[in-house]
Amino acid sequence: MLARTLLRASVRAPLAVTGIPAARFFSFKAEDQPRIRIGSTAPNFVADTTHGKIDFHEYIGDNWTVLFSHPKDYTPVCTTELGAFAKLKPEFSKRGVKLIALSVDDVASHKDWINDIEEVSSEGAKFDYPIIADESKEVAFKYDMLTEADFNNIDAGIVFTVRSVFIIDPNKKVRLIITYPASTGRNSAEILRVIDALQLADKKGIATPIDWTEGQDVIIPPTVSDADAAKKFGDFKKVKPYLRFTKA
Template sequence: MFSRQLLRASLAPMARKSFAPSFTAGSRFFSFTAENQPRIRIGSVAPNFVAETTQGKIDFHEYIGDNWIVLFSHPADFTPVCTTELGAFAKLEPEFTKRGVKLIGLSTEGVESHNSWIKDIEDVATGGKPFGYPIIADANKEVAFKYDMLTEEDFKNINSGLVATVRSVFIIDPSKKVRLIMTYPASTGRNSAEVLRVIDGLQLSDAKGIATPIDWSVGQDVIIPPSVSDEDAKAKFGEFQTLKSYLRTTKSPL
């Protein structure tokens, strides 16, 4: 598989153990079976967890606080596509911060490995600027399991050494609700600008009660939901254009 070729050479020779139904880490018990895996949908409360990161131990819900957050996973440390992605998000972090959004990455390796990898990211992807957001060390695969960040093959082998998480993206709001889920194969890099665009659309929709059309970007016309009457639409938005009885557009509210 092409995705396997992207992983570090050290992953390739790792022996696969037989699948076991459970995993014990310290005093915590995780049952890595499909029937015990959380069902995450848009609108679900994001599963909480406690984990070590490159910026210390966090309780995920406490870390979110009153912010929005983008949680995104990577197949492994020191992989080429991931290095470009983490660097791109790092460069865009000030734009996310302006919108009250935190960033946090994840890979199923340890903090020491992550910290070494960050040096490479700063060298080749951020122009030497410091890397600002934390990366979760998910060596026991708890978060990968809870957020279903694995391929079918790797889920079957979750108890055997390192496994490669897929490129998952979760946008989570301050109420800890999942607002967007995107999943990419390991071979395909994400579009960081698209994640930022979705944040803009979600926040505007929440604040103004509108919807955004395809390819929408900040400043472009928005859609008035069909549940709003023409009378209420005029009172709320002023002038609007009726393309169909169910499709009305108006200038983007400030």
């Protein structure tokens, strides 16, 4: 019985996870599902990509990273998204952000799909960030990228990952999670906006209000006294004792 179980493991789990034998993932049990929250350390993995094999934490290095998933190659909404990210890659690079996508098909399929993406949705931009091949669905499992129905059928054949976005900082901490339904395209400008807000918050010790964009006033956290706020930020506008605005 054990031999048959391990044999099934070797077939379904070709992806190695750093420091853990591949056979560990012969079963995708609900009780083993990692809980990814804001502040969690992004799970590490080793996987094949369109840029060769990567160790995810090594890929992040000292950079911010956006990891975003797709249900399958040649899906229409995702084709538009991958092209948009390719076009905006210089903006991400300017902010010290790496991009990496994921889909459950193999590398050869990804590379063929990239030809379509460059043709129809990147507006001439070269597609030059990696797509992870997650045929075993282990990365999808580790990052909780499955719908409820697909999670319950993860061992039963075709399983579509949900369309998730993770912003990960240089300390490998998850700073934002967004999950989209299959019918709704992502907002690439929002992801850039959040990165600007997170990086400014880390640098200046501030928070950002609703719909904030770069250059607008920011919020002084309630943990900072008025006296300390004046020393740190200079002039500020006090709307309520707990709501104070200042220039970034």
